[in-house]
Amino acid sequence: xxxxxxxxxxxxxxxxxxxxxxxxxxxxxxxxxxxxxxxxxxxxxxxxxxxxxxxxxxxxxxxxxxxxxxxxxxxxxxxxxxxxxxxxxxxxxxxxxxxxxxxxxxxxxxxxxxxxxxxxxxxxxxxxxxxxxxxxxxxxxxxxxxxxxxxxxxxxxxxxxxxxxxxxxxxxxxxxxxxxxxxxxxxxxxxxxxxxxxxxxxxxxxxxxxxxxxxxxxxxxxxxxxxxxxxxxxxxxxxxxxxxxxxxxxxxxxxxxxxxxxxxxxxxxxxxxxxxxxxxxxxxxxxxxxxxxxxxxxxxxxxxxxxxxxxxxxxxxxxxxxxxxxxxxxxxxxxxxxxxxxxxxxxxxxxxxxxxxxxxxxxxxxxxxxxxxxxxxxxxxxxxxxxxxxxxxxxxxxxxxxxxxxxxxxxxxxxxxxxxxxxxxxxxxxxxxxxxxxxxxxxxxxxxxxxxxxxxxxxxxxxxxxxxxxxxxxxxxxxxxxxxxxxxxxxxxxxxxxxxxxxxxxxxxxxxxx
Amino acid sequence: xxxxxxxxxxxxxxxxxxxxxxxxxxxxxxxxxxxxxxxxxxxxxxxxxxxxxxxxxxxxxxxxxxxxxxxxxxxxxxxxxxxxxxxxxxxxxxxxxxxxxxxxxxxxxxxxxxxxxxxxxxxx
Numbered sequence: 221x222x223x224x225x226x227x228x229x230x231x232x233x234x235x236x237x238x239x240x241x242x243x244x245x246x247x248x249x250x251x252x253x254x255x256x257x258x259x260x261x262x263x264x265x266x267x268x269x270x271x272x273x274x275x276x277x278x279x280x281x282x283x284x285x286x287x288x289x290x291x292x293x294x295x296x297x298x299x300x301x302x303x304x305x306x307x308x309x310x311x312x313x314x315x316x317x318x319x320x321x322x323x324x325x326x327x328x329x330x331x332x333x334x335x336x337x338x339x340x341x342x343x344x345x346x347x348x349x350x351x352x353x354x355x356x357x358x359x360x361x362x363x364x365x366x367x368x369x370x371x372x373x374x375x376x377x378x379x380x381x382x383x384x385x386x387x388x389x390x391x392x393x394x395x396x397x398x399x400x401x402x403x404x405x406x407x408x409x410x411x412x413x414x415x416x417x418x419x420x421x422x423x424x425x426x427x428x429x430x431x432x433x434x435x436x437x438x439x440x441x442x443x444x445x446x447x448x449x450x451x452x453x454x455x456x457x458x459x460x461x462x463x464x465x466x467x468x469x470x471x472x473x474x475x476x477x478x479x480x481x482x483x484x485x486x487x488x489x490x491x492x493x494x495x496x497x498x499x500x501x502x503x504x505x506x507x508x509x510x511x512x513x514x515x516x517x518x519x520x521x522x523x524x525x526x527x528x529x530x531x532x533x534x535x536x537x538x539x540x541x542x543x544x545x546x547x548x549x550x551x552x553x554x555x556x557x558x559x560x561x562x563x564x565x566x567x568x569x570x571x572x573x574x575x576x577x578x579x580x581x582x583x584x585x586x587x588x589x590x591x592x593x594x595x596x597x598x599x600x601x602x603x604x605x606x607x608x609x610x611x612x613x614x615x616x617x618x619x620x621x622x623x624x625x626x627x628x629x630x631x632x633x634x635x636x637x638x639x640x641x642x643x644x645x646x647x648x649x650x651x652x653x654x655x656x657x658x659x660x661x662x663x664x665x666x667x668x669x670x671x672x673x674x675x676x677x678x679x680x681x682x683x684x685x686x687x688x689x690x691x692x693x694x695x696x697x698x699x700x701x702x703x704x705x706x707x708x709x710x711x712x713x714x715x716x717x718x719x720x721x722x723x724x725x726x727x728x729x730x731x732x733x734x
Numbered sequence: 735x736x737x738x739x740x741x742x743x744x745x746x747x748x749x750x751x752x753x754x755x756x757x758x759x760x761x762x763x764x765x766x767x768x769x770x771x772x773x774x775x776x777x778x779x780x781x782x783x784x785x786x787x788x789x790x791x792x793x794x795x796x797x798x799x800x801x802x803x804x805x806x807x808x809x810x811x812x813x814x815x816x817x818x819x820x821x822x823x824x825x826x827x828x829x830x831x832x833x834x835x836x837x838x839x840x841x842x843x844x845x846x847x848x849x850x851x852x853x854x855x856x857x858x
Contacts, residue, residue: 423818423819424792424793424846425793425845425846426846441772442773497764498764498765498766498767499767500756500766500767500768500769525771526771546766546768547768547769548768548769548771549759549768549769549770549771549774550759550761550766550768551768552761556773582761582762582764582766583761583762585761585774586760586761587777588780589777589778589780622762650762651761651762651763651764653762653763653764654762654763654764657763
């Protein structure tokens with residue numbers, strides 16, 4: 221039995237270290253509208269579930285007077301706990317201790333908990349709030365980052381990795397979040413960039429604030445670096461909890477099935493999609509009309525909004541949704557939307573989450589900027605990701621599926637398991653206007669009234685080809701269904717696909733068009 | 735758990751009501767009614783490169799000018815030094831022709847995008 225004296229010493233040591241950078245630094249943290257590292261962990265994890273390790277780690281800096289300084293926990297809190305009953309590993313950088321700067325022991329604490337999470341096959345959550353490399357530790361600090369990036373990469377696709385940006389995350393430090401699955405940001409708190417406003421001003425003479433350069437909104441709307449945006453830290457933690465409920469602990473475990481609930485009746489699936497193919501609607505309403513309780517957690521909601529991705533449940537089980545969004549840019553595929561859905565498809569495939577694809581797109585976004593931005597190699601990611609995915613893949617064509625877009629959106633040809641189409645669906649090599657213009661060019665040119673002839677030919681084309689039955693006759697569509705049958709058809713198709721097993725050729729890895 | 739998703743749902747509904755600014759958007763031969771993104775609206779319109787002009791690609795200081803107005807230069811000729819980021823960037827003419835106008839003098843600070851040289855291209 222430990223002596224009372226020794227126990228008392230332990231208590232004292234703990235008390236001291238748990239204060240982090242001390243009262244003053246904590247007050248500063250609060251003044252910035254931020255919680256402290258340990259408060260964040262308490263708010264995020266199941267009550268009383270957190271066990272902290274390496275509390276008594278000390279830094280190793282021996283230059284610039286650093287040897288005199290005590291940095292509690294070396295600026296990072298690490299441990300294990302649970303969220304919604306799911307075990308997780310977590311680290312949270314403590315900005316109150318030397319600005320959360322990353323020195324060699326700080327990095328070693330992080331890599332230790334990363335190694336745990338990979339060994340134990342449980343999710344890793346990293347809360348970033350750091351001024352960056354600890355300059356006094358020089359190249360040791362860089363080594364620390366490198367060790368983290370390496371582990372992020374090896375763990376990718378094995379365990380879920382979640383990055384939460386709750387403060388600055390600048391310079392090389394940004395690459396750990398960029399290598400993880402999902403990045404969470406909070407308005408006015410998160411700041412991410414490679415080179416900061418100071419350097420940009422010196423080098424390029426451009427003046428910009430941190431917020432405008434790499435704030436939460438920028439990364440949620442412009443860069444696509446962030447996946448979830450929240451107004452407050454509390455909202456951010458709710459989003460993380462919700463996400464964890466949808467995803468498995470690791471790539472070798474299924475997601476637990478939860479109690480099945482019917483969609484909310486206010487989403488009347490038959491009335492969402494206008495018959496006029498030129499008119500928009502919000503495809504998220506279609507998703508909510510088929511998911512359990514009409515729940516849908518959208519990923520990257522504000523970036524490349526012409527495609528919608530996210531998680532919902534059908535019959536109690538998690539499904540990854542990919543859907544063209546006619547409400548934004550008519551739902552075209554472009555550079556950003558291809559990147560967005562390509563990566564999400566690979567995420568779902570890595571973690572054995574079935575994919576449901578809702579198709580309604582006019583094609584690819586035309587433009588010199590798109591071509592020069594490499595829409596060829598970016599667009600190829602969608603084809604690659606769908607072709608490579610071996611999870612159950614189900615497609616529902618809601619309205620339009622033309623040309624290359626039809627092929628890309630999980631067509632039969634990329635090995636969709638089931639392809640359904642609504643009666644209004646048009647599956648064709650291109651839109652009727654374009655097709656008629658080409659096929660009947662001579663007739664139109666020779667006519668007394670070319671416009672009238674053009675319209676007549678367009679109508680003929682629509683009558684003959686703008687329907688789902690041409691593709692159904694070739695077996696490219698398995699079944700034409702009424703909109704109201706969609707949920708039950710999906711439940712059935714997902715049900716029969718549970719034991720899906722297909723192989724891909726043996727290889728070290730493919731060469732995706734990154 | 736479903737709390738945030740409810741919130742999102744209401745937010746997306748509200749947004750839908752506020753922003754019903756539908757615009758015509760042509761893909762192939764059909765015009766669709768849809769919302770346009772900021773990125774699309776702000777995209778850089780394509781302009782063919784004007785070879786008769788040299789534009790500074792980086793802000794910096796002109797420290798040397800090797801040619802004068804009226805000189806005839808051939809492609810590959812060093813025409814000036816633009817110092818930026820502590821680097822002496824030698825600007826080389828990509829074209830052959832007559833130096834029509836030099837818009838800077840030694841010591842000038844130039845911003846990014848400024849037209850510094852104008853040529854009258856020689857016709858081969």
